[in-house]
Amino acid sequence: MREVSKSFGTVQALRGFALSVQGGEFVTVVGPSGCGKSTLFNIVAGLDEPDDGGILRFKDRGCHARELLGRVSFMPQRDLLLPWRNVIDNAILANEIEGASRRDARARALAMLPEFGLAGFEKQYPHQLSGGMRQRVALMRTFLFERELMLLDEPFGALDALTRTMMQRWLLDVWQRHRRTILFITHDVDEAIFLGDRVLVMTARPGAVKLARQVDLPRPRTPDLVTAPEFVALKREILDAIEEEAMKSFIASTGA
Amino acid sequence: MSRSAARGIAGGVLLLLIWEVLARGLSLPAYTLPAVSDILGAVWTHRVPLFSAGWLTAAEALAGYAIGCVAGIGIAVLLVLLPPLRGGLLPVMMAINSVPVAAYSPLVLLWFGIGVASKVVMVALAVGFTIFLSALAGFDRVDRRSADLMRSFGAGHLAILWRLRLPAAMPLIAAGMRVSTVRSLIVAIVTEMLGAYGGLGWIIYQAVVQIDFVQVWSAIVVASALSLSFFGLVGAVERRVIFWK
Ligand SMILES: Nc1ncnc2c1ncn2[C@@H]1O[C@H](COP(=O)(O)OP(=O)(O)OP(=O)(O)O)[C@@H](O)[C@H]1O
Ligand SMILES: [Mg+2]
Numbered sequence: 057m058r059e060v061s062k063s064f065g066t067v068q069a070l071r072g073f074a075l076s077v078q079g080g081e082f083v084t085v086v087g088p089s090g091c092g093k094s095t096l097f098n099i100v101a102g103l104d105e106p107d108d109g110g111i112l113r114f115k116d117r118g119c120h121a122r123e124l125l126g127r128v129s130f131m132p133q134r135d136l137l138l139p140w141r142n143v144i145d146n147a148i149l150a151n152e153i154e155g156a157s158r159r160d161a162r163a164r165a166l167a168m169l170p171e172f173g174l175a176g177f178e179k180q181y182p183h184q185l186s187g188g189m190r191q192r193v194a195l196m197r198t199f200l201f202e203r204e205l206m207l208l209d210e211p212f213g214a215l216d217a218l219t220r221t222m223m224q225r226w227l228l229d230v231w232q233r234h235r236r237t238i239l240f241i242t243h244d245v246d247e248a249i250f251l252g253d254r255v256l257v258m259t260a261r262p263g264a265v266k267l268a269r270q271v272d273l274p275r276p277r278t279p280d281l282v283t284a285p286e287f288v289a290l291k292r293e294i295l296d297a298i299e300e301e302a303m304k305s306f307i308a309s310t311g312a
Numbered sequence: 313m314s315r316s317a318a319r320g321i322a323g324g325v326l327l328l329l330i331w332e333v334l335a336r337g338l339s340l341p342a343y344t345l346p347a348v349s350d351i352l353g354a355v356w357t358h359r360v361p362l363f364s365a366g367w368l369t370a371a372e373a374l375a376g377y378a379i380g381c382v383a384g385i386g387i388a389v390l391l392v393l394l395p396p397l398r399g400g401l402l403p404v405m406m407a408i409n410s411v412p413v414a415a416y417s418p419l420v421l422l423w424f425g426i427g428v429a430s431k432v433v434m435v436a437l438a439v440g441f442t443i444f445l446s447a448l449a450g451f452d453r454v455d456r457r458s459a460d461l462m463r464s465f466g467a468g469h470l471a472i473l474w475r476l477r478l479p480a481a482m483p484l485i486a487a488g489m490r491v492s493t494v495r496s497l498i499v500a501i502v503t504e505m506l507g508a509y510g511g512l513g514w515i516i517y518q519a520v521v522q523i524d525f526v527q528v529w530s531a532i533v534v535a536s537a538l539s540l541s542f543f544g545l546v547g548a549v550e551r552r553v554i555f556w557k
Pocket of ligand 1: 067069093094096
């Protein structure tokens with residue numbers, strides 16, 4: 057995508073945003089709150105059209121955002137599980153909408169449960185689950201909707217630090233086996249570097265790409281990586297960039 | 313039986329006891345307040361006509377209730393699927409609903425006669441509006457982000473209605489249905505009092521004309537029994553169906 061902008065009334069959320077993602081790549085996006093990360097995802101998911109002049113290309117073909125509806129698998133910032141559906145039926149929601157037979161979809165989901173740490177919970181309802189489990193059900197729903205491109209908007213944002221690191225390792229594990237292209241939003245720089253092939257730092261609103269860094273750390277990655285010198289150096293650079301932007305948006309919002 | 317139900321029953325029994333003692337102790341005349349025992353006695357003596365009247369009223373209320381529920385939900389679905397219709401139809405519906413249903417009863421009796429049909433129509437009107445409004449409120453309450461998520465899966469309007477809006481609206485629809493049970497019997501009885509060939513309302517009206525107040529009370533007892541059991545039944549089904557609340 058190139059030259060993508062998006063305004064809501066007088067608020068410009070994105071301006072001249074450009075990004076290109078290779079198949080199989082894991083790209084993480086960090087940026088100050090309100091810089092337009094979710095807006096970016098809404099466009100890539102096909103829910104919002106960019107302003108005139110924005111150019112989107114998907115699989116080497118130009119397209120409108122709305123043509124992407126049903127073609128990328130999107131996990132929004134909140135889990136949005138349906139309270140009247142149990143774990144399995146929540147997980148197969150997208151497949152049902154695609155018109156897959158419920159029986160086949162359920163069977164596939166059931167086979168996937170252990171991998172998502174949900175074995176034995178298929179008959180539970182969302183209000184009976186912990187926050188981390190709900191998040192995994194939402195992830196499973198996203199994985200079962202088999203599209204090459206996955207958009208994950210702060211999937212671990214609501215989790216405590218411990219659950220979070222476990223989920224990160226688990227996600228890398230699953231990603232390595234299923235090999236999808238992932239765009240991943242987070243507030244957490246450690247998480248961004250630990251997971252990504254490439255880290256993107258966004259500017260304060262209106263959002264654009266401030267900095268893009270390749271993460272040349274070997275995979276599979278282990279938790280002790282966060283103390284490796286390359287990791288720390290990269291983290292320093294990214295934190296500096298974010299801080300600069302955060303200051304800008306803070307000054308802008310206090311009207312100074 | 314739950315604790316609160318037991319407490320409710322205990323309270324009711326206590327109230328009836330006080331009533332009995334007061335009516336007997338002060339020897340109130342029957343047109344002021346007959347004793348509970350006299351009323352229950354009358355219910356027993358007249359059980360055959362009371363039963364058939366109760367049956368008729370219940371059938372009218374039930375038929376009108378069913379029609380009202382289906383029509384109320386149906387119209388709400390229509391307005392959700394065809395938003396332009398909404399702007400035109402909603403104000404008209406609100407205008408009609410702002411007048412108490414009782415005000416329409418002379419017209420309904422005129423158009424549908426004093427047989428069963430007019431009672432069913434009146435109940436259907438009263439129930440239909442309640443259900444329509446709760447269904448519409450329920451459909452509108454859906455989180456936009458959930459609808460967006462389903463759109464991102466490629467869902468159209470119908471799929472979103474069926475898989476998201478309808479279930480999400482169920483708690484409100486069910487609450488409307490529970491409240492409407494009592495309303496359906498009230499409206500059926502009131503319409504019968506205005507003109508009918510039978511039913512509890514008709515019995516009450518006849519009894520008033522004959523100054524037989526114990527009979528009025530016995531019809532009231534049967535009506536409340538019907539009303540309470542209908543309310544309890546729908547409430548129980550509601551708790552089972554809407555388990556996630
Ligand atoms: N539907 C909308 N209508 C009006 N303004 C909007 C809308 N969606 C987003 N915005 C505005 O666009 C800007 C970017 O919002 P966005 O949700 O993309 O931020 P974000 O980077 O995801 O923030 P966070 O990290 O807090 O999730 C915000 O200033 C927000 O107020
Ligand atoms: Mg966001």
